[in-house]
Amino acid sequence: MKKILLPSALLLSVMSFAQIDFSSTRFGVSAGGNLSAVKNAHNPSGRRLTAQAGFLALIPVGSTNQFFLQPEIQYFGAGETGKDKDFKGKDGYDAVYANNYLSVPISFKAYFSEAESEFFGLIGPRFNFLIDQRTKNAPVSRPYYDPDVTLTSLPNVNGKANSFNFGIGFGVGYSYKRQLEIAARYDFGLSNTYPGLDYEPQGTTKNKSEQVLSVSLSYIFR
Template sequence: MKKILLPSVLLLSVMSFAQIDFSSTRFGVSAGGNLSAVKNAHNPSGRRLTVQAGVLALIPVGSANQFFIQPEIQYFGAGETGKDKDAKGKDGYDAVYANDYLSVPVSFKAYFSEAESEFFGLIGPRFNFLINQRVKDAPVSRPYYDPDVTVASLPDVDGKANSFNFGIGFGFGYSYKRQLEVTARYDFGLSNTYPGLDKEPNGTNKNKSEQVLSLGINYIFR
C-alpha cells in the first residue's frame, strides 16, 4: 500500500497546487503494442507480445501550452509466455500466461516547448483491474500454473493472477501538431501479480512484478 501512495500523492499534489483548466480538456483515442514479462513467476519464462487500446483526456496545467495531466482508460494486454531462449523443447516452453486488464494510467505530461510539433515526456502511476486470465499449455511438471487446476498435495499454491495491481510508468514521444502522437513507455509493476506462487516448491517468494514495454499511437481531437 505504501508503494501505491507515493506516486498517487505526488500526482494529487501537482493537481492541487497547479492551475488546471478542465474547460480546455481535449479527448483522444490510442492504440499500440505491448511487450510484457513477469519477474520471478513462471519457469520457463519469456516475453509476451500483445496489444492495448483506449481513450484519453488531455487536461492543461497552467497557462503555457506545455504541461498537462493525461488520464486514460485502456484495454491492456500483459502477462508472459514460456519462451525462454534456453528452454526450447523443454516442458512449458509453449505455455502462455495471458492477463487482460482494464487499465487506468494517469500521467503528468510535459512538452519540451510550446511549439506545435514537439517531443514530450510523461510519468505517472498505472492501475490495472483484471478482466480475464488465460493459461495455455502449462508445464506438465507444474500444473498449478493453470488457475483452474488444484494440486491436492499443494493446496496453497496456485497461478491465479491478482484481480488488481499497480505500478509506475514513464516514457517519451513526439507530437505532430499536438494531434498525432507516438509514445514509447515502460511500466514497472509494484504489486505481486501471482501471490499464489509465493509458496511454489523450489520457487521464490520475491515479488512477481509485471513489466511492460509499449509503443503506441494517439490521435487527439481538436
C-alpha cells in the same frame, strides 16, 4: 500499501499545486503494442507480445501550452510466455500466461516547449483491473500454473492472477501539431501479480512484478 503511496502522492501533488483547466480538456483515442513479462513467477519465463487500445483526455495544467494531465482508459494486454531461449523444446516452453486488463494510467505530461510539433515526457501511476486470464500449455511438472488447477497436496499454491495491480510508468514521445502522437512507455509493477505463487520458482519469495514496454499511436481531437 506503501508502494501505492508514491505514485498517488505524485499525482496529488501535481493536482494540489497546479492550475488545472478542465474546461479546455481535449479527448483522443490510442492503440499500440505491448511487450510484457513477469519477474519471478513462472519457469521457464519469456515475454508476451500483445496489444492495447483505449481513450484519453488531455487536461491543461497552468497557463502555458506545455504541461498536461493525461488520464486514460485502456484495454491492456500483459502477462508472459514460457519462451526462454535456454528452454526451447522443453516442458513449459510453449506456455502462455495471458493477463488482460481494464487499465487506468494517469500521467503528468510535459512537452519540451510550447511549439506545435514537439517531443514530450510522461510519468505517472497505472492501475490495472483484471478482466480476463488465460493460461495455455502449462508445464506438466507445474500444473498449478494453470489458474483452473488446484492440487490437494498444494491447496494454497495456484496460478491465479491478482484482480488488481498497480505500478508506475514513464515514457517519451513526439507530437505532430499536438494532434498525432507516438509514444514509448515502460511500466514497472509495484504489486504482486501472482500471490498464489509466492514460493515459485522453488526457493524464492521475491515479488512477482509485471513489466510492460509499449509503443502507442494517439490521435487527439481538436
